[in-house]
Amino acid sequence: MANKSTPDDNNPIARRNFLLGASTAVAAGLAPPAAAPAQPAASSPSTAPEPASEPTTYLTLTETEVAFFAAVADTMIPADELTPSGTDCGTVRFIDRQLASAWGGGAKMYRSGPFRKARPEYGYQLPLTPRQFFAAGIVAANAWTRKLYGKDFDRLAAKGREDALKALEQGKAALDDFDGKQFFEALLQITMEAFFADPIYGGNRNKASWRMLGFPGLPAVYSNLIEEYRNKRYVAEPQSIADFS
Amino acid sequence: MATRLKEVDAVMVGMGWTGSIMARELTKSGLTVLGLERGEDLSPRENFALPAVRDELRYSYRLELIQDPALETVTFRHRPSESALPMRRFGSFLPGNSVGGAANHWGGQHWRYLPSDHRTRSHIVERYGAQAIPDDMPIQDWAMTYDELEPYYDKFDKLCGVSGKAGNLRGEKIEGGNAFEGLRSNEYPTPPLIMTESGLMFAKVAKELGYHPFPQPASNASQPYTNSEGLTLGGCQYCGFCERNGCEANAKAGPQVCVLPVLRADPRFKLRDRAWVSRLSYDKAAKKVTGVIFTDTRTGEEYEQPAGIVVLSAYVFGNISLLLNSGIGEPYDPVTQKGAVGKNYCYQLSRMGVTLFFEDKFFNPFMGSPGTQMVMDDFNGDNFDHSGLGFLGGCKIQLGHADGRPISYRPVPPGTPRWGAAWKKATAKWYQHAARITLSGSNYANRYNYIDLDPTYKDQLGRPLLRMTYNFVENDYKVGDYCMRIALEIARTMKPTMMGPPGLRRGDYDTVPYQSTHNTGGTIMGTDPKTSVVNRYLQVWDADNLFIMGASTFPQQSAYNPTGPVGALAYWSADAIVTKYLKSPGPLVHA
Numbered sequence: 001m002a003n004k005s006t007p008d009d010n011n012p013i014a015r016r017n018f019l020l021g022a023s024t025a026v027a028a029g030l031a032p033p034a035a036a037p038a039q040p041a042a043s044s045p046s047t048a049p050e051p052a053s054e055p056t057t058y059l060t061l062t063e064t065e066v067a068f069f070a071a072v073a074d075t076m077i078p079a080d081e082l083t084p085s086g087t088d089c090g091t092v093r094f095i096d097r098q099l100a101s102a103w104g105g106g107a108k109m110y111r112s113g114p115f116r117k118a119r120p121e122y123g124y125q126l127p128l129t130p131r132q133f134f135a136a137g138i139v140a141a142n143a144w145t146r147k148l149y150g151k152d153f154d155r156l157a158a159k160g161r162e163d164a165l166k167a168l169e170q171g172k173a174a175l176d177d178f179d180g181k182q183f184f185e186a187l188l189q190i191t192m193e194a195f196f197a198d199p200i201y202g203g204n205r206n207k208a209s210w211r212m213l214g215f216p217g218l219p220a221v222y223s224n225l226i227e228e229y230r231n232k233r234y235v236a237e238p239q240s241i242a243d244f245s
Numbered sequence: 246m247a248t249r250l251k252e253v254d255a256v257m258v259g260m261g262w263t264g265s266i267m268a269r270e271l272t273k274s275g276l277t278v279l280g281l282e283r284g285e286d287l288s289p290r291e292n293f294a295l296p297a298v299r300d301e302l303r304y305s306y307r308l309e310l311i312q313d314p315a316l317e318t319v320t321f322r323h324r325p326s327e328s329a330l331p332m333r334r335f336g337s338f339l340p341g342n343s344v345g346g347a348a349n350h351w352g353g354q355h356w357r358y359l360p361s362d363h364r365t366r367s368h369i370v371e372r373y374g375a376q377a378i379p380d381d382m383p384i385q386d387w388a389m390t391y392d393e394l395e396p397y398y399d400k401f402d403k404l405c406g407v408s409g410k411a412g413n414l415r416g417e418k419i420e421g422g423n424a425f426e427g428l429r430s431n432e433y434p435t436p437p438l439i440m441t442e443s444g445l446m447f448a449k450v451a452k453e454l455g456y457h458p459f460p461q462p463a464s465n466a467s468q469p470y471t472n473s474e475g476l477t478l479g480g481c482q483y484c485g486f487c488e489r490n491g492c493e494a495n496a497k498a499g500p501q502v503c504v505l506p507v508l509r510a511d512p513r514f515k516l517r518d519r520a521w522v523s524r525l526s527y528d529k530a531a532k533k534v535t536g537v538i539f540t541d542t543r544t545g546e547e548y549e550q551p552a553g554i555v556v557l558s559a560y561v562f563g564n565i566s567l568l569l570n571s572g573i574g575e576p577y578d579p580v581t582q583k584g585a586v587g588k589n590y591c592y593q594l595s596r597m598g599v600t601l602f603f604e605d606k607f608f609n610p611f612m613g614s615p616g617t618q619m620v621m622d623d624f625n626g627d628n629f630d631h632s633g634l635g636f637l638g639g640c641k642i643q644l645g646h647a648d649g650r651p652i653s654y655r656p657v658p659p660g661t662p663r664w665g666a667a668w669k670k671a672t673a674k675w676y677q678h679a680a681r682i683t684l685s686g687s688n689y690a691n692r693y694n695y696i697d698l699d700p701t702y703k704d705q706l707g708r709p710l711l712r713m714t715y716n717f718v719e720n721d722y723k724v725g726d727y728c729m730r731i732a733l734e735i736a737r738t739m740k741p742t743m744m745g746p747p748g749l750r751r752g753d754y755d756t757v758p759y760q761s762t763h764n765t766g767g768t769i770m771g772t773d774p775k776t777s778v779v780n781r782y783l784q785v786w787d788a789d790n791l792f793i794m795g796a797s798t799f800p801q802q803s804a805y806n807p808t809g810p811v812g813a814l815a816y817w818s819a820d821a822i823v824t825k826y827l828k829s830p831g832p833l834v835h836a
Contacts, residue, residue, distance in 0.1 A: 076664035082673050103307050110314040110333045112702060121755040122321065122330050162665065169663070188664060196651040197302040212669070213676040215611055215651050218299050220484040222612040223439075230442040233607040233677060244296035 059100035060131065061092070064152070068138045069095050069191075071154035075161045076191050083208040086191065094194035094203030095134075104131040120182075133186065140178035141168070200241045210238040218244055247538055247547040253279045253515075256537055256552040258522045258567065261346020262808065263794030263815040264558030265500035265508060266404070269474070270819035271554075272513040274827065279550065280508075281520040281539055283559075284312075284343035289501045293349075293491030301650040304490045310350040311335055311489075312342040312560075316521075317704040319562055323716040323753050325579060325693060331702050331710065337755070338592075338762040339489070340560045344518055347560065347762060348499035348808075352488035352615030352647070353464035355407045355498075356805035357398045357813070359626045360391035360427040365689075365801060368627060369637060377637065381692040382720065383582070383589060384637075385800035388770040388781035391427045394813050397820070399430050401812035405498035406470035406478045408616060409433035409462030424457040425622040435467045438481060440645065443608050443680035444619035447644035450738045456623045461643065463616025464498035464808070474507045485611040485648040519543050523706050525555060525571040527788065534573075534791045540706060554790050554822065557768075558815075561797040562696075562711055565767040569698050570708050574778055574787050579693050579714075585778045586768065587696035590715060591802040593763040594640070594686030597725050598748050599732055600656050600679055601741035607677050610649030618645025624728050625804045626687065636723035638687030641804045642732050644680060656681070659745050678742075682732045685761070686724045687804045688717075696767045716754050725750040763807050765799040773836065780834040782821035783814060789832045792818055 058066060073086025083089060098104055106129030118125050128136060142152045145164055149156055153164055167173040168184035175183070194203030196210075198217070204210065210217055216236040225234065254276035257264035268278045287293075303309050312335065320329035341347030361368040364386045369377055378384065411432045412422025437460035440448075448458035465481040472478060479494040487497060495502045508514050519542040526535040526549065536551035557564040568574050568586050575584035620643040622628055631637060648654060656679035657671040699712035729747050736744055771777025774786035779798055785791040794815050796807040825833055 077669065078666050080666055080669065082669055108308060108311075108313050108315065108334065110318045110331045110702075112331070114701065116330060118330050119753075121323070121753050121757065123336055123757045124333050125330055165664070191664075193302060193306060193652055196655075198300055200300070201302060209651060212673045213651055213655075215649060215676070218296050220299055220482070220486060220611065222483040222485075223480060226439050226441070226483045226609075226612045226617075229607075229609050229612065230445075231607050232609075234609045234612070241296045241300060 058096045060104070061096045061099065064142070065135065065138055066092055066096075067152070067154040068142065071156075071161055072165070072187055073191055073194070075158070075165055076188065077195055082212045084205075086195065088205070089195060089208045090199070090203040090205040091191055091194040094197070094201050095190055097202050098190065098193070099131045099134060105129050106131075130186075134190075137178060137183040137186070140175040141173075141180070141183065144173055144175050144180070198241050207238040207240055247549040249549045249551070252536070252551040252553070253277045254552070255279075255554040255556060256281060256550055257556050257558050258537060259283070259346065259557070259559035259563060260344045260500065260516065260518075261341060261558065261560070262348050262500055262812055264346075264556065265504040266812060266815040267556050267558060267792075267794065267819050268514055269504050269508050270816065270823060272508065272511050274823040275513070276554075277513050278515070279552070280514065280516045281522055281537070281550070282344045282516070282518045283521040283542065284341075284518065286344040286516065286518040287349065287491075287501060289491060289495065293493050295493050298491055298493050299484070299486050300490075301486070301652050304350070304486075305650065305653060308335065308339065308489075310341060310343065310491070312340040315705065317710065319711045319713050320699040320702050321713045321715070321756055323714075325714055328701075329699055329712045329714070332756055336757045337760045338764055339759065340562065340762060344505070344516065345499050345501040349491050349501065350489045351497075351499070351762075351808065352806075353497050354615050354806040354808075355402075355405060355409075355462050355464040356809040357427060358391070358803050358805055358810050359425065359622075359628070361627045362803040362805075363387040363389070363391045363394070372627065373631065377631070379720070382637070383690050383692060383776075385589070385690075385769065385771055385776065387800060388772055388777070389817065394810070394817055395428065395430060397813040397816040398809065400473065400816045401809065402431070403434055403473040404503050404812065405464040406434045406466035406472055407462055407464050407498070408435040408438050408467035408481075410437050410460055412459060421459060423459045423620075423622055425625065425628045433462065434472075435470050438463055438465060438467045438614060438616045439483070440619060441608065441613050441617050442606065444617060444645035446606075446680075446739055447682065447735065448619040450735055451619070451621050454735060454738060456621045456735075458619045458621045461616045461618040461620050461645065463614065465614045465616045466496045466498070472503055474504060476503060476506055478502060481614055481616070483612050483614055483617065485613055485650060487614045487648065520548075521706065522559075522567065523547075523570070523708060525567055525573065525791070526551075527571050527573050529572070529787075532788055534788045554792070554826075556792045556794060558794045561764045561767060561795060564793050564795060564797040565696050566708070566711050568768060568778070569711070573785065573791070576697055577695050579695055582692060583775075585774070585776055588776070589690040589766040589769050589800055590694050590696045590713065591688045591690055591765045591799070592715065593688055593761040593802055594684070594717070594721050594725055594750060594804075595760045596748060596758065597640070597686065597729060597750060598681050598683035599729070599736050600681045600745035601736055601739060602656075602658055602675055602679050602743045602745075604678060604742040608646055608680055609677070610646045610654060610679075613646040613648060615647045617647065618643045624731055634723070634727060636720045636727065638689050638720065638724050639804060640684040640686040640724060640728035642682065642684050642728060642735070644682045646680065649676070656745075658743055682736055684725065684728050684732055685804050685806075686721065686728065688802045689720060690766065690801045691718050717750055722750050761806070763796070763802060765796040765802040765807060768793045768797040769800045770798045771800065772834075780832075780836075782825070782833045783818040784821075784826070784833050786832075786836065790830065792822065794818065
C-alpha cells in the first residue's frame with residue numbers, strides 16, 4: 001500500500017506526530033495545508049480524557065492507518081457525559097495490538113484456496129488476514145472518500161465522517177473491488193471489541209465502558225449476591241484482570 | 246512408514262465426555278485403554294484460573310478453547326446443486342479442541358430427551374398416521390427407548406452433579422418440575438440454581454397462562470457435590486462467563502473435573518495428547534478394525550496403534566470423517582437415498598426470540614449462568630397436538646440471564662443506531678433493563694441435508710474435508726413461527742415497557758453468527774444396516790469391534806441440548822461392551 005507519511009497531492013501533510021484525541025487531531029508545528037482540512041469534531045467532553053502520558057508508538061499500524069482508525073473510533077464512540085472518546089479510551093492502541101497479534105496474522109482461519117466470492121451466509125472467504133484486510137480496506141475507503149469528497153476519511157468534518165460511515169454501513173459506498181459493507185462490519189466489530197474488552201488489551205481505558213454500563217467485571221463471584229440483588233441494581237467499582245494480577 | 250506401537254485392548258479417538266466415560270468404564274473392567282486426543286492437555290487449575298479466565302475477548306471472540314479451522318474445518322453449501330466453500334472461521338457452531346473436549350467450554354444445559362423423542366417416527370405414526378410424515382423427512386426411531394436408557398441418564402446425572410427439580414419421580418408428578426419429562430428414578434443430584442428476576446417473571450406469567458415452567462436442569466452444580474467417581478465439584482458462582490470459558494469453581498461438569506482425575510491415576514489408562522487420528526485400519530472382509538493411524542502433531546511422525554476395540558469419541562464431524570476416510574460403511578447418496586454414512590445430518594433451530602425492555606426492573610445481567618433460566622416444554626416435541634398444524638416438532642421456550650458480557654450483550658430498543666451518540670445513550674440506558682425470551686427448536690432430518698467428502702478442500706494432513714450440505718426447510722420455519730406466537734403471548738402478558746421485533750427463522754442458513762454446537766447425525770443408530778450406521782449398542786454394523794459415541798448417532802435432533810443423552814449413551818454402550826461384547830466378541834445385534 002502507499003506510504004502516506006510523505007506529502008503528496010492527496011495527502012498534503014504528513015501525519016507524523018498525529019496525536020490521539022478528538023480535540024488534538026492536528027499536531028502543533030505542522031503548516032496547515034492550502035485547503036485546510038476540517039477539524040475533527042470539536043466536542044468538549046465533560047469527562048476529562050486520561051492524560052496522554054503513554055507514547056503513541058505502534059506495533060504495526062502506519063500513520064495513515066492510525067489516523068483512519070482514530071477517526072472511525074471517535075465517530076462511532078463520540079465523547080460525551082458517559083465516556084471519553086473512542087481514541088481517548090485506547091481504541092487505536094487496542095486495534096494496533098490485535099492486528100499485530102497471531103489473530104491479526106490469520107491464526108485460527110482456514111486459509112487454503114481456491115477462493116471464491118460468495119453470499120454472506122458462507123462467511124469470510126477472502127485470502128487476506130485481518131491485518132491485510134484492514135490495510136486494504138483503509139486504502140479502498142480513503143480512495144473512495146477522496147473521489148467523493150476530495151479528502152481522506154480522517155480529514156472529513158464530523159458530519160462527513162458520519163455520512164461516509166453510514167454509506168459504508170448501508171452498502172451504498174462504491175469502493176473499488178472491495179466490499180464496503182463487509183469492511184464496515186469489521187470496523188464496527190473491532191471498535192466495539194476495543195471499547196468493551198478487558199483493558200488488558202489496551203482499549204477500554206480506565207474501564208470507561210464498564211462504568212458506563214455498570215458492568216462490574218471481576219471477580220464475578222455472585223453466589224451470595226444473586227438472590228439479594230434480584231430487581232435491585234448491583235453497583236460495584238469495576239475491576240479488570242490487571243487489578244487481580 | 247508409520248511406526249507400529251504395542252497393541253492395547255481399546256483405543257479412544259477423542260478425549261471429551263464420551264472418550265473419558267468409555268475409558269473409565271473399560272479400565273474398570275480390566276482392559277488397557279489408550280486415550281488419543283488431537284488437542285493439548287489442560288490443567289483446570291492453571292488454564293481455568295482467576296483472573297485470566299474472565300476474559301471475554303480471548304474466549305468468546307478469539308476462541309481460545311475452540312478447534313482451529315486451519316487444521317480441520319468443514320466445507321459448506323445450502324443445496325446439492327451448489328459447490329461448497331470452507332468455513333474459514335467457525336461461527337455458527339464451535340467444536341472443542343483439547344482434553345475435555347467441548348465440555349471445557351459448554352454452558353452446562355443438561356437434558357434428557359422426551360420418551361417420545363426416543364420413538365420419533367413410531368410415535369408420530371401412532372398418533373397422526375404415516376401420512377403425517379413428509380416423504381423427504383427420513384426421521385427414525387432411536388434404537389433404544391427412554392425407559393431402557395433411563396438408568397444411564399441417571400448415571401450420567403450423578404457423574405455431573407446436575408442441578409434441577411424432578412417433575413416425574415418414579416411416576417409421581419412433582420409440582421415445580423418438568424411436567425413433560427420421562428420418569429426419573431432419582432431426584433436431581435443438586436437443587437435448582439437460584440433463578441434470576443427475569444426467569445421468575447417469565448415463570449409467573451407462563452403459569453398464569455396455563456403453562457408449566459420449571460428451572461433449567463444444569464451441569465452447573467448448585468452446591469458442592471461429590472460425584473459417582475468420588476470427585477468433588479464446587480458450587481456455581483453465577484459468574485456470567487460460563488459458556489465458551491472454563492470454570493474456575495469446578496462447578497461446571499466436564500471430563501477434566503468429573504472423570505479424568507480418577508482415570509489419570511489408573512495404570513491401565515494412558516493419555517496421549519496432540520495425537521491426531523487420521524484413519525482406521527479396516528479389514529473389510531473380516532468386518533473388523535485392527536487399530537488406528539495417528540500423527541503426533543508435535544513432530545509430524547505417524548504411528549500405527551493396534552487395538553482390540555476402537556471407540557470413535559471425537560466430535561460429530563470427526564466421527565463421520567474417520568468412517569468416510571477409512572472406507573467403512575456406504576456413503577449416503579441423496580439421489581438414490583442409499584448408504585447411511587453422512588445421512589440425517591441435523592442441527593438446531595436457534596437464534597429465535599424476542600427482547601423485552603422493562604424501564605423499572607433491574608436485572609444485573611452479569612449475574613447468572615446458562616442454567617439460571619426458567620423453561621417450559623409445553624410446545625416441545627410432541628407435547629402438544631400437531632393435528633392440522635402442518636409441521637412436526639417444537640421448541641423449548643425460556644427466559645433468564647446467562648451472562649452480561651459487554652462485547653456481546655448490549656440490548657437496545659428497536660430503531661437504535663449501531664454506533665454514535667444515540668447508540669451510546671441507549672446502550673447505557675438499557676443494559677440493566679432488558680431480558681430476552683429465547684426459543685430452541687427441533688430440527689428433523691431432511692433427505693438433502695447430509696455430509697460427504699469435499700472434492701476440493703483438504704485438511705492439514707491432506708485428507709479431504711467433510712462437506713456439509715444443509716439448509717432449513719419449511720417444517721423448521723413453521724415450528725419457529727408457531728412457537729414464537731406462544732412466546733409473544735407470554736411477552737405481552739409480562740407487560741414490558743417495549744418489545745423488540747420477533748427474531749424468526751427466515752431465509753437460508755447463515756453460518757456466521759453463533760447458533761449452537763448441537764450438530765447431530767451422520768453415523769446414526771437404528772435397527773436396519775441399510776438406514777443406520779450403528780446398532781442399538783452403538784456398534785458399527787460393518788465392524789463389530791468399532792463403536793461410535795456422541796450426537797453423530799442421533800437419528801434427528803430434538804429441541805434439547807444434546808449432552809445429556811450423549812453421556813447416557815456412552816454409559817449404555819460401555820455397559821454393553823463390558824457385559825456382552827467382551828464375553829462374546831462379535832455383532833451384538835443380528836440384522
